Amino acid sequence: MIRSKENAERYNWGENCDGWRLVDETERSIIHERMPQHTSETRHYHLQAKQFFFVLSGCLQIEIEGSINELREGEGIEVIAGQRHRAFNSAGEDVEFLVISNPNTRGDRFEVEQEEGT
Template sequence: MKTTIENSKSYSWGEVCTAWQFVNTPTLSVIRETMPPGSSELLHKHSRSQQFFYVVSGQAHFELDGETYELSANEGIHVRPKQMHRIFNSGSESLELLVISEPHSHSDRINI
């Protein structure tokens, strides 16, 4: 089956962010997320999961183990297990990104 935003399960996270679950298996998760301007994620880590964050559109500031990286469209960052991380949308437009996790990260989250 072809996967689209329209046929994918959606959910809200944080106070204003939206996500669509494209792939949801115990070993792999692919999620499309929308973050409005000014929104951010809480600092956290995963004990087993590695993730790749890929910016589709907008500007992201990504904190990874205490260093901050600026990501634009068509750029991404790899997060290894146990690395503290969070993402911010400090731009003036919505941030659209893909979050790929292996294995699935929702049950493997430790807020800092």
């Protein structure tokens, strides 16, 4: 079956962000996500899942263990299990990206308290 935003399960998360579950299996998930300008998610980690973020359009910032990485269209980065991270969009336009997780992150997301100055 051909998958796209038009026929995938859609959900809303964070600060008016969208996600489309393109693949939702026990051992992996592939999600197409959209973050509007000036939005962010909370810092968190996964005990089991490693993830790969790949930017389709726009510019995405990902903080991994306190280090900020800026990804542009056609670039990606891996987050290994246990690393504290968060995605955010400080740009003036929406960003769309894929999040590929292995295994699936359902039940494997743990929020981290915000530290001072973040």
